[in-house]
Amino acid sequence: MKVATIEPTFDSWRTYARSLLSEKVHYDDIVWKTSGTGSLFDLMSADHRPSPAQLSIPQSFMQDAAFVSAFRDDTTWALLYRLAFRLIYENKHLMSVALDTDVLEFHRRMRLVSRDLHKVKAFVRFKEIKKNDESIYMAWHRPDHRVLKFSAPFFTDRFNGMNWVIFTEDESMSWINNQLTFGPGITQQEALAFDHTEELWKTYYGSIFNPARIKVKAMKKELPVRHWATLPEASIIDDLLRQAPKRLEEFYESQRASAVSLIQENVSSLSELKAAIINCAACSICSKATAPVFGEGPMDAEIVFVGEQPGNEEDMAGSPFVGPAGKLFMDALDKADIKRSDVYLTNAVKGFKWKEHNGMRKHVNPSSFEISACRAWVKSELELIKPRILVCLGASAAQSVFGKLMKVHDSHGKIFKTAFCDQTIILPHPSAILRTQDPEEKMHLETRFLGDIMALKNI
Template sequence: MRVATLAHEIDFDGWRVAARALRLEGVEPAQASFRVGGSAEQGGLFDQAETLAPGTRASPAGPIEQNFTVSKTFVDLAQQVILHRSADRFDLMYRLLWRLRDEPDLMKVTSDIDVVDALDRAKNVSRASHKMKAFVRFREIEDADGPNAIAWFEPAHRVLEKTAPFFVRRFQNMRWSILTPDGSCSWDLKTLTFGPPATADQAPQEDEVEEFWKTYYASTFNPARLKTKTMQGEMPKRYWKNLPEAALIPEMIAAAKGRSETMVATPASAPNPRTERIVAQFDRETGPQDRLPVDLNELAAGVQGCRRCPLWRDATQGVCGQGPRNARLMIVGEQPGDQEDLAGKPFVGPAGRVLDDALIEAGIERSDVYVTNAVKHFKHEPQGKRRLHKTPNAGEVTACRWWLTSERDLIRPRAVLMLGATASLAVLDRKVAVTRERGQALALDDGSAGLITVHPSYLLRLPDPVLRAQQREAFVADLRRVRTLL
């Protein structure tokens, strides 16, 4: 048995060096073991083993090459898994490393038992990091240098070093320390440092802000929307003892039913007169829009003057659909992008080019298709000189559905292809799980056929070229399928 001794529980660099040496020597997973710490008598990196010359195996199978590389995907996964508290995490990653030489695409086999195990542990580590961001509660003390915020936290996995940079970004102008059973970290406004493990009694138990926080938390509690299992799933009980607001939860749960009944029995308050005046003015500015436009030109003019939702304020212009009046196929996207907003035409940006190429491959002429969007104005947020896309919310989709319905009434297509969840919500008036309903022929209320697929921008966002190629083939297959509905 070859035993590699690591410096500490999250010694990824030490594991990496040891695992690589063992793999190059040909030490099989059953004969390799990793442990943390150890006595000075162990005599180096490996127990019970002689040092082998380069280019030889520990097994009789003969020499192997000195160079052995693995994908970045594996390295990133190993860095996550090693933060897991399971005792066999090092052995699991070595088994994967052992197999990767002969199975270079192993990490893509998501049904493999070792890959599934590693991915599940990495997911648990990511979840523990997320919970740490959500449930760390600082309490302020005064020391020789002024205010200092200190928090005690018990993460499910060893994620302190992984998560600490988040708190640096979040609280750059505040001195703080986070104490955990695995270690501690401190920020002094300039440098992030890590220290030894701590105990709960080293952290302050309360501060003067705590009562204000409890009052705020209690005031945001809505008894009518209480879902205890969901709440405990998002805020597991293991974290409650370190959350000041957790002391209020049992009482609020117990009183929820009575408070809900009181809310239901209370008569509705009178409308605010000022709000009613604003709504009336809004309706006058919007103008009558209960009459179906006689043609697409009138519809386009109406969109330019639409004030049904606030999106018109930040957009360059409204972007109506484009295509022949008698198109048999209507394609509905989400909303105009940056280039569409400037050009006033749908699908002329990067996603539009992906759609054009896929239509050609599927045997569909773009000039025969009416292409439009669920929402007619570009929703975005500025970031420097760029305008970054923001997904329209349900209220904005509902406000704009009148224009989409008018387009469908004027075009009367035989089939409607919905690109993504927002387009599906606009056409079907219900939330849709795209992956579950994708490619299925649906009967729409106007007698036409509907089909759901992904938005072309989804293909652009996929970093893995192999997955991107697979998803593009599936997208083209959906276009061919919708062609059969015509």
């Protein structure tokens, strides 16, 4: 059994591995150990200096192996040697064997290193240090793996115009006067001695903190709590989260106010409301939509239907309920002998929210904030119309009317008294029928929906 003692670097491993591979030393006959001191040739025994023998090993594997070598586990060196040996002497196509245990582990470690490299790019925080009227920017980060060198292209490109140093416990990387160098690492306590500019960063972070977007589970997934100490803002997140409900309501209220400000007290018609909504900036949905899709129908309508939001067809036509779900809905109205021209049709959210998918605009559900921001318009419509029957089609519509989350399944067909109408009903949105794949279930839902619409005439 041979003991291969190397420095924990890819170059050190590669040099030793070439010697062993040229002598066909089997991977089961080697124990790999690392040492942080001494030069490579001091660590290697005399009879295992590099051999001039040429080895046939794919360059693509060596490139990936260099990346995987950053994985912080000493078993990585044995894994890399085992794969290299098998590629040379057993199967030159080994890396294409997707179910091979070594290949699977190799790619698992590659993914984890890649993820950690992303975190370095995302979570490094520089502090400005003044010295002789010159600035140098310093940062300390605790990566899970030895990825600092792989981040060099990103930082030298992104921060090319300033002098900076990034420290980790293992090593450091500096960019001084456009020259990249690597050096030893330092502890976090040593890094804290830089200066006290963290307070400035905390103040800034607190000012831009958006309670509507905070997702603690996602934060912990992207950066485990054990690493939060490397971020100055992490120390104030708990306080910000405690304040979040109040700040969130204040944020919503400010957005609602921007819509309400457009609705003058003397607005007396739906046409005036429709003209005013063009200038609404309470949320960002309409900035991507063609234009707001306002409601349609007479101001003396006895029945008002509130849907969720316009779809692609509604956005293009500027009219509600003209897409596939709208056609199914219109068919139910026809069968119930209810004319479209006699009812008022609108949506909880007036703009089409979408994202691009395969070159097409794909519908995206509105958020609670967006429903809340648009509620002033729905409220104004209902206050002008004063319907005898108000029908909420889907959860977003119910949330807009009731001002809170409502479960469509539990509330289906029940009659509620709301601020807008004494006879308010919650029904599933017809799009839910279209999304149903099972033919029998789809037919059942269509029949039930038609029955719900026909029952409105008996209320």
